[in-house]
Amino acid sequence: MSDRRIPRLLQTPAVVLLLIWMLVPLSMTLYFSFIRYVLNSLRRPEWTKPSIENWRGFGNYEFVLNSKDFLLAIQNSLLIVCSILFLTVILGVLIAVLINKAFPGQGIVRVLLISPFFVMPAVNAVLWINMILDPVLGLQGVAVEGINGLLDALRMTPVIGNFFGMWPELQPISFRATQTSAWAVIIMVTWQWTPFAVLIFMTSLQSEDQQQKEAAILDGASTWSQFRFLTLPHLGRPIAIVVMIQAIFHLSLYAEIEIVSRGNGNKNLPYLIGEFANNNIGAASATGIFAVILANIVAIFLLRMVGKTLME
Amino acid sequence: MAIVAHTSKSSRFGRPVLAWIVGLLFFFPIFWLVLTSFKTDADAVKPEFLIWFTPTLENYLNMTDNYDYWRFAQNSVITSVLATVFTLAVGIPSAYAMAFNPTRATKDILMWMLSTKMLPAAAVLYPMTFLAKSLGLFDTHFLIVLVLSLINLPIVVWMLFTYFKEIPKDIIEAGKMDGVNTWGEIREILIPLAWGGIASTALLCFIFCWNEAYWTVRLTTIDAATLSKLIEGNRAPEGLFFGRLSAVSTAAIAPIVVLGWFCQKQLVQGLTFGAVK
Numbered sequence: 001m002s003d004r005r006i007p008r009l010l011q012t013p014a015v016v017l018l019l020i021w022m023l024v025p026l027s028m029t030l031y032f033s034f035i036r037y038v039l040n041s042l043r044r045p046e047w048t049k050p051s052i053e054n055w056r057g058f059g060n061y062e063f064v065l066n067s068k069d070f071l072l073a074i075q076n077s078l079l080i081v082c083s084i085l086f087l088t089v090i091l092g093v094l095i096a097v098l099i100n101k102a103f104p105g106q107g108i109v110r111v112l113l114i115s116p117f118f119v120m121p122a123v124n125a126v127l128w129i130n131m132i133l134d135p136v137l138g139l140q141g142v143a144v145e146g147i148n149g150l151l152d153a154l155r156m157t158p159v160i161g162n163f164f165g166m167w168p169e170l171q172p173i174s175f176r177a178t179q180t181s182a183w184a185v186i187i188m189v190t191w192q193w194t195p196f197a198v199l200i201f202m203t204s205l206q207s208e209d210q211q212q213k214e215a216a217i218l219d220g221a222s223t224w225s226q227f228r229f230l231t232l233p234h235l236g237r238p239i240a241i242v243v244m245i246q247a248i249f250h251l252s253l254y255a256e257i258e259i260v261s262r263g264n265g266n267k268n269l270p271y272l273i274g275e276f277a278n279n280n281i282g283a284a285s286a287t288g289i290f291a292v293i294l295a296n297i298v299a300i301f302l303l304r305m306v307g308k309t310l311m312e
Numbered sequence: 313m314a315i316v317a318h319t320s321k322s323s324r325f326g327r328p329v330l331a332w333i334v335g336l337l338f339f340f341p342i343f344w345l346v347l348t349s350f351k352t353d354a355d356a357v358k359p360e361f362l363i364w365f366t367p368t369l370e371n372y373l374n375m376t377d378n379y380d381y382w383r384f385a386q387n388s389v390i391t392s393v394l395a396t397v398f399t400l401a402v403g404i405p406s407a408y409a410m411a412f413n414p415t416r417a418t419k420d421i422l423m424w425m426l427s428t429k430m431l432p433a434a435a436v437l438y439p440m441t442f443l444a445k446s447l448g449l450f451d452t453h454f455l456i457v458l459v460l461s462l463i464n465l466p467i468v469v470w471m472l473f474t475y476f477k478e479i480p481k482d483i484i485e486a487g488k489m490d491g492v493n494t495w496g497e498i499r500e501i502l503i504p505l506a507w508g509g510i511a512s513t514a515l516l517c518f519i520f521c522w523n524e525a526y527w528t529v530r531l532t533t534i535d536a537a538t539l540s541k542l543i544e545g546n547r548a549p550e551g552l553f554f555g556r557l558s559a560v561s562t563a564a565i566a567p568i569v570v571l572g573w574f575c576q577k578q579l580v581q582g583l584t585f586g587a588v589k
Binding site (some may be wrong): 004007008010011013014015017018021022024025026028029031032042069095098099101103104105106107108110111112114115116117118119120121122123126127129130131132136137139142145146154191194195196199200203204205210238241245247248251252254255256269270271273274277281284285288289291292294295296298299303 | 325328330331332334335336338339341342343345348357359362391402403404405408409410412413415421423425426427428429430431432433434435436437439440441442443461462465466469494497519522523525526529530539540543544547548549554557560561564565568569571572573574576577580581583584585588
């Protein structure tokens with residue numbers, strides 16, 4: 001019957017396109033992950049062409065698992081994603097509750113607050129790492145110098161000078177260093193995505209049952225228990241959605257890491273793959289397969305959790 | 313009301329003040345970027361000119377000489393517009409079919425589409441580069457449009473689906489009774505009714521295309537390079553070019569941020585796939 005066929009025909013282009021998009025490159029990755037394949041090799045020129053002759057079995061996977069960067073990259077991926085999720089949800093709930101009630105200029109505050117969400121990631125990273133977090137030339141450097149100058153002046157003053165003499169000189173933090181660059185990434189992405197969480201939580205708060213709340217107030221419920229037993233359960237669903245959507249975006253975080261540190265000790269999985277892909281395609285592909293597996297674990301977990309609420 | 317009388321003075325004044333502080337804090341980095349863009353490169357790194365300085369437009373006037381800004385901007389506009397149009401052209405019929413003629417597989421297809429979005433792009437980085445180069449498509453508008461369309465298609469179908477679901481089926485059925493064909497239904501009934509939803513979807517798709525920074529950086533060199541590539545290529549000015557870099561960054565984000573101001577509510581809500589109302 002044409003009645004059934006036309007709708008199916010209509011969704012064919014989207015389904016076919018996505019199927020090709022998913023299957024073709026991914027099967028190539030799978031294939032490359034089982035062969036020896038490098039871009040440049042003077043010693044073994046036969047490895048520079050993808051060929052089944054260069055079959056390596058699980059050799060690439062072994063190589064990747066044994067490289068010290070791999071574990072670090074997984075740790076870093078998880079550290080970055082989890083920290084961002086944790087911070088954006090906490091800050092998002094607090095700020096949404098704060099600005100939910102009408103006050104003078106609420107509309108303007110909303111516009112100010114949402115702006116970071118629309119900044120392109122490349123600009124976000126360049127702006128934070130240079131103009132703000134740079135230990136010498138950025139605002140951080142200027143602020144640290146200013147505070148140190150003030151402390152010096154206070155040390156000179158009689159009487160209280162002794163007290164301030166015990167204070168240490170402040171040291172600016174270099175956010176391009178190995179140990180700190182992940183935090184720079186977390187700060188800038190949290191800045192960008194907290195507004196998203198705030199707006200979603202605010203939308204949800206507006207549908208909160210006001211009568212229930214008034215009844216709670218009349219019963220003498222404290223602000224805290226109102227929040228704990230009424231507001232927070234009401235926000236359960238939007239929190240799950242914020243977590244899911246952000247996980248989708250942050251597992252493939254790349255520009256920020258590239259710009260902050262060029263992966264200097266702060267590699268996540270996408271960055272590590274990019275690095276391998278400069279020469280060792282076999283290893284890059286094996287890492288890619290690991291990244292797919294990790295993403296799938298997260299995806300199954302999240303879609304189980306949120307999928308049902310999306311479908312109602 | 314008694315309840316209002318109970319609210320203490322501190323919360324009546326404290327809350328708005330705190331809210332304003334939070335809003336200004338979040339906006340501050342953008343403000344700082346714009347402010348720095350009006351300083352000369354030399355002034356931009358001198359603490360004595362932190363706030364009081366002689367504003368100059370030279371960074372904006374020299375944007376073409378310094379960075380060839382307009383060429384990258386043109387590429388961003390071309391690729392984002394074309395990708396948005398293409399994604400909608402594929403997405404609207406598909407979402408229409410799913411919303412009004414759902415089959416048993418519809419839910420699974422939708423979930424599968426969303427799951428393709430979770431596939432890490434990096435996993436297929438080399439195959440994509442390889443395919444692009446062997447097909448002679450590397451660094452072309454065509455390739456970037458195609459890739460941008462494909463990565464946004466799942467979200468676009470989802471958003472459209474949730475908007476279309478709100479339309480009563482009867483209206484579409486009535487059209488069928490009148491003997492309108494499928495194409496007519498989409499054009500005459502669906503698009504006018506769901507106009508707001510389609511517009512928000514298009515805007516969000518456009519914003520994601522404009523801001524995309526993985527494929528646009530990895531699959532271009534010069535010809536199809538977008539603003540993301542331009543900024544990424546100038547990531548480490550080492551304090552020498554803070555002024556001019558701020559200006560070009562401001563110019564890169566301004567269209568999207570301003571666009572975002574006007575439709576923030578629809579955009580963010582759309583991104584939750586109608587699950588938060």
